[in-house]
Every structure is written in structure tokens, then in C-alpha cells.
Amino acid sequence: MKRHLNVVVVEIGSTITKANGFMLDGTHVAQGFALTTISEGDVSTGMYRALDSMRPMAGREELFHPLAHQVSSGHDSFHSTGESNTSRSCLSGFNSSDASAVCNAAAVSDAPNVSVTWDLLLANSSAAGGLKMTVHGLTMDMTARAAREASLGAGAILRLVTAGRMKNHDLNRIRDILPNIILLAGGVDYGDQETVLHNARALAELFRNPEVWGNRESRIDHQSHDRIGCIEGSSGPPVIYAGNIAAWDEISEILGSAGARIRLTENVYPALDELNVEPARTEIMDVFSHHIIRAPGMGILSELAGGKVIPTPAAVMETALLLASMEDDLMIIDVGGATTDVHSVTDGSDAYRLHLVDPEPRAKRTVEGDLGVYVNASVLKSASLGRGGRNAPAGYDGSNDRSTDKAIDKVINKSGDPHDGQSVSSASDMPDLSALPRTHEQKVFSSELASRAVAIAMTRHAGSMKDFYTPGGRRTMVRGKDLTAVKLVIGTGGALTRLPGGREALSALCTGDATGSLMPSPDARTGLDRDYLFSAIGTIAHHDRDMARKCMESYLPRLLEQ
Known part of the structure; x- marks a missing residue:
């Protein structure tokens, strides 16, 4: 007999895959672990094993309850039940902005015979190398540093940080790194534009060269989130521009005409001695959660999670912000x-x-x-x-x-x-x-x-x-x-x-x-x-801060006990 959870959070780590189950009052009910199965060619295998291994936490056995009716794991019979009646009612207050993420109990029909169902599945991942980024600013102590802080706060692995005008060896390193996202910044608002425009032109040359990115598949949904420069079939990583807002139009034209997928956000360093990293951090997480699917099988996880998978370090940062x-x-x-x-x-x-x-x-x-x-x-x-x-x-x-x-x-x-x-x-x-x-x-x-x-x-x-x-x-x-x-x-x-x-x-x-x-x-x-539980609670906080607060209130005595 299957057991039912309101919210399940899956973490795909580099070595271990974790699954944590919660009720809407924030109670942590169940947990499961399995080895991450990148080496087996499909991370979803480890995910299903972790889900199937979920066992009740000590003292919470009565909350990890069986479904009121038996649910078959067979594809046809499962779909005949439709969305569970409980999932709409029990999640009516859930503030997830992604309607497709709600009531994913039906999605488990594609799973092997796992022993749990859920109303909502959320996910974070650090597998397959995590989120590789390169960051490019005007000066190392100002804009490049601000862009670096935004990237690290979003859970990125920084492979390259440059300051000033990009040179050929910088472009060669980008070519070798093949980043998931490029963050371009430079200049305070309405200040210097020449350096960031030079760097945009240099990056545009990379995007015009089809040999740079090879046959890398497109990773961006062109329908809703990219504001400009969305050219169907373009290759290469998305570019987030978080520099001088006076250069928005030219940056858009330069990179968009080269086939780059580009997003504009607020300047990370809008004025002297002023950091503004949160908008760029949010943008980086959004690009990752909607579009970056690297390891085999991540597409299945993304589908179960309603298209949103956030970096694990970003989830921990969300927990830090919540707890603070x-x-x-x-x-x-x-x-x-x-x-x-x-x-x-x-x-x-x-x-x-x-x-x-x-x-x-x-x-x-x-x-x-x-x-x-x-x-x-x-x-x-x-x-x-x-x-x-x-x-x-x-x-x-x-x-x-x-x-x-x-x-x-x-x-x-x-x-x-x-x-x-x-x-x-x-x-x-x-x-x-x-x-x-x-x-x-x-x-x-x-x-x-x-x-x-x-x-x-x-x-x-x-x-x-x-x-x-x-x-x-x-x-x-x-x-x-x-x-x-x-x-x-x-x-x-x-x-x-x-x-x-x-x-x-x-x-x-x-x-x-x-x-x-x-x-x-x-x-x-x-x-x-x-x-x-930190990455799990942070993942919930990214979607619904009120429920995450309930989870943390429930966990805090355990967290601080001697």
C-alpha cells in the first residue's frame, strides 16, 4: 500500500540522492537515501530508489499514513484516478507560482513501483558539476566583485572572473570552460559604457562561431522568460546582463543579433560603494531552475518538479535567509x-x-x-x-x-x-x-x-x-x-x-x-x-516562505539541541 505525503523535496547530490517528506504543518515525516546514479546513465534511477526507501522519522510513524484508497502504479489505472481530491484541498494555500508544479501525484505513474505519492514535489541539485559560470566586470574590486557575490549567492561554481576589457585568452578560457551561464556586468548606472560594450562584442563573436559550442542542445525556454534576443535554435549559454542600465539597448542588440539568449536585470553595482546583488542572484536561480538540465535523467526530475530545479547551494542560502x-x-x-x-x-x-x-x-x-x-x-x-x-x-x-x-x-x-x-x-x-x-x-x-x-x-x-x-x-x-x-x-x-x-x-x-x-x-x-534538512527547507522557501517557516519552526528544537 502506498503512503502519501503533502510535499516531497528531492536533492540530487554528487554522491547521495536524498528525499524528504513534509506535511503542510511543517512536520518532517519521512526520509530516504540512495546513491546518485550518474554513473548508471540516469539520475532518475537514484531518485526513484531514494523515494522508495523513504521511512518515517522516529515518532512520526502515525503521520506517514497510507492512502485512503489503494493506488496502482500501473500507468493506465493510475491516471484513471486523476488528481487526488486531497491534493487540491490540502494545497489550496500553497503559494507556488507555477501551477504545473501543483498536484504532481499523477506524475508518479511514470515511476517504477515506488512506495510513496505526493501532492507537490520540489527539487534541488548539485550533480553533474553543478552550475558553472563565468563572470565579467569592469574593475575587480567593484563590478566584477559584485557580480561574483551574486553568482556565489545563487549557488554557482565560478570558473572564471575577469575585469576590464576581455582579451583573446579570456575568450579561449570561456570556450574551454563551456559555462552554463555567463554574467556580464560593468559600470555604475549612467557611467562608463565602453568596456562593457567591448566585452559584449567579444562575446558576440563567440556566439557567432558555431564550432565554439558544438552540438550543445538548447537549454532555454523561449516562450516566457527570456525578454530579448530569443532566437530559436541558438546554441551556447544564456547571458545575464547586470551592468550599467544605460547600455541595455546596445547590449541587447549586440548579443541578440549574434543569437545569444540574454536577460536584463538590475545593476549589481549601481553606484559607488553600493551593492545590489539580489536581483542578479534571483535571475541566475531562475535560469537554472527553468532551463539547465545537464545530467541524464534530470529532465524526468524537472518534469516531476514542475520545471523548477534550483542549485543546492542556493537552497542552503534560502534557508540561511529564512532562519536569520x-x-x-x-x-x-x-x-x-x-x-x-x-x-x-x-x-x-x-x-x-x-x-x-x-x-x-x-x-x-x-x-x-x-x-x-x-x-x-x-x-x-x-x-x-x-x-x-x-x-x-x-x-x-x-x-x-x-x-x-x-x-x-x-x-x-x-x-x-x-x-x-x-x-x-x-x-x-x-x-x-x-x-x-x-x-x-x-x-x-x-x-x-x-x-x-x-x-x-x-x-x-x-x-x-x-x-x-x-x-x-x-x-x-x-x-x-x-x-x-x-x-x-x-x-x-x-x-x-x-x-x-x-x-x-x-x-x-x-x-x-x-x-x-x-x-x-x-x-x-x-x-x-x-x-x-537545510537544502530541503530552503527549496520549500524558494516556492513558499510561509510553509518553509513552519518547517523550520518544527525543526529548530532538534537543530539547537545539545
Whole structure:
């Protein structure tokens, strides 16, 4: 007998596919996991396995209820039931703007014999390389930086950032990268136009060359969302323009005439020292959710989700924004096997705001592509985080550094000799480290690596104070993100939430401004996303903030429990 859920959120990760089920009151009812099946040629296989594996959460068995009537998984008989009577009534208050996303219970007829049905399915994904972007601005410290912040906040993986007039080698790199989206910016509103027009012409030449993009299939729906330049059958990635609004018409003509699909949005840097990243962030997410389908089988997921799949990091950012509106300024640190993401939502402290050299967005994401507890163990060793190490923040005493370094040496050198130079080429060569640690030694080892990753990533994310001497005397200036107003620090990812020491690793970094780095307040609370719900709740928030708030209210006691 099939069991019924109001809302199911599917996350297609690079290694694990998750499915979480919720009722409309925000209660998290069921959860399932499966290996992501990119290697099998179809990610929908893993999705169906995750859906079929869904089991009730402890104490919620009575809420994971069977359907009132038996529903056959056969195609013909299932469709004969039509849309369930309950789905229209129970979702009548759901604010999803996409009507086709509502009442997707009928869509499960295309699935194998999975054991659940739903009223609404939502999805996020970081599989198949995630959202690759290139960003191009006028100056590195201003428009290019603002465009970079917008892209990272939308969950992108930045493969190239350029400033000034693009040169041939920049265009060659774009050709090699084959980005999913190109973000073009430059100039304050009604300021310089020449540089951004030059860059638009350079990009137009790429779009005119059919050999650049090969036989890449069209990824944009030309019927509703592209405002201009929508040429049926054109290839290449969509271009989002978020620069000087005075250049809109010329940018549209230059790129549109070359066959590029282009969207216009507000300037990410409309005036001196003014960031405006949210419109571009929203536009990037919209392009991804409607149009970017890379991995085989993603089309099936997109159809079940009503055409909307958002990047997983963007979903986590949505959760950060939601939780900050409910609680305090906060940070979320996600330690993964290959990368560590840090999200913060804070305006900083009044004491440092006037000392900022450059403006910072309220919601900021940084991604450390060299910090992971599985793939990048050697980087964590070379970071020199021990006592007195140049990267060591206050609170990290390095007490286990020596023993951990010896263990890492075994992992990264086949012979065990840290000086023999034989670097391990792949994770499969790492006998003492596992992506899913099982032995006590592996768990202790991975926990220590996670602590290092947290320390380095938070230190890189945080701003710092520096004294400068000017003709008027000594001045204190702040560069980067001021985290001293952060009162809540949350860890997510298996290395922090399922291994010992996760909360301690977070608390150790809450030192305020004691060392010159502007870290979270010493009285900040800490929490752990033990049930892996942050991306799921953020995906719901992207569609319906009120329901996401109910989900977070239900989850918050579990999140903050000691």
C-alpha cells in the first residue's frame, strides 16, 4: 500500500540522492537515501530508489499514513484516478507560482513501483558539476566583485572572473570552460559604457562561431522568460546582463543579433560603494531552475518538479535567509568531501561598519574548493593550522595536529614517507580515509580534518582589521565580512553532524575580534543540521516562505539541541 505525503523535496547530490517528506504543518515525516546514479546513465534511477526507501522519522510513524484508497502504479489505472481530491484541498494555500508544479501525484505513474505519492514535489541539485559560470566586470574590486557575490549567492561554481576589457585568452578560457551561464556586468548606472560594450562584442563573436559550442542542445525556454534576443535554435549559454542600465539597448542588440539568449536585470553595482546583488542572484536561480538540465535523467526530475530545479547551494542560502529572519544573524558551514561552503547573513556590527573599505552583501557565500575531508586531505595538512601557524585562528589550539599530520602522510603518500613525493592520485588510493568512515580510527581522523576545514573556511570568509598610517594619522580599516554580530553558527554536512566534535569545532571559532579577524561573537549559539534538512527547507522557501517557516519552526528544537 502506498503512503502519501503533502510535499516531497528531492536533492540530487554528487554522491547521495536524498528525499524528504513534509506535511503542510511543517512536520518532517519521512526520509530516504540512495546513491546518485550518474554513473548508471540516469539520475532518475537514484531518485526513484531514494523515494522508495523513504521511512518515517522516529515518532512520526502515525503521520506517514497510507492512502485512503489503494493506488496502482500501473500507468493506465493510475491516471484513471486523476488528481487526488486531497491534493487540491490540502494545497489550496500553497503559494507556488507555477501551477504545473501543483498536484504532481499523477506524475508518479511514470515511476517504477515506488512506495510513496505526493501532492507537490520540489527539487534541488548539485550533480553533474553543478552550475558553472563565468563572470565579467569592469574593475575587480567593484563590478566584477559584485557580480561574483551574486553568482556565489545563487549557488554557482565560478570558473572564471575577469575585469576590464576581455582579451583573446579570456575568450579561449570561456570556450574551454563551456559555462552554463555567463554574467556580464560593468559600470555604475549612467557611467562608463565602453568596456562593457567591448566585452559584449567579444562575446558576440563567440556566439557567432558555431564550432565554439558544438552540438550543445538548447537549454532555454523561449516562450516566457527570456525578454530579448530569443532566437530559436541558438546554441551556447544564456547571458545575464547586470551592468550599467544605460547600455541595455546596445547590449541587447549586440548579443541578440549574434543569437545569444540574454536577460536584463538590475545593476549589481549601481553606484559607488553600493551593492545590489539580489536581483542578479534571483535571475541566475531562475535560469537554472527553468532551463539547465545537464545530467541524464534530470529532465524526468524537472518534469516531476514542475520545471523548477534550483542549485543546492542556493537552497542552503534560502534557508540561511529564512532562519536569520526568524532568529539572529547567522552562519552556516557545510563541510563536504571535496569542498567547504560558508554562508553568512549579517550586516556586521555598528562598531566596524564605518571602517569598511568595500561594501559587503548582507547574505554572502564563499566556497572553498580546496577544503574537503575526503578529496582534499593533503590541502588540510599543508594549511599549517597548528599552534602559531599563519592560518590559525583563535580557539584552534592544534593539539592533535602532529598525530593528524602523520595520519595524513599515510593517506597522501603511498609509501608512508612524507618526503617521497608520490602523491595519491585518487580517493580509491586512500586506505586510511573513507568518504563514509566506519572504523573508530577513520571517524577520529575525519573529525579532525573537519575541524581544520571549519577553521580555515571561517577564517577565509571573515574580514579582518588592519591599521594604516595616513597623513592624518593612524586609521583602522576593515576588509571583508564582519561576522562579529553573528549569534548563531550552524554546521551541516556529514563530517560535522554525524561525527564527534562538530559543535566544538564551531564553538572554538566564535572568538569575536580578539585576534584581528572579525569572527562570530563568543556568546554565539551553535547547532547541527543532523537530519540534513537545510537544502530541503530552503527549496520549500524558494516556492513558499510561509510553509518553509513552519518547517523550520518544527525543526529548530532538534537543530539547537545539545
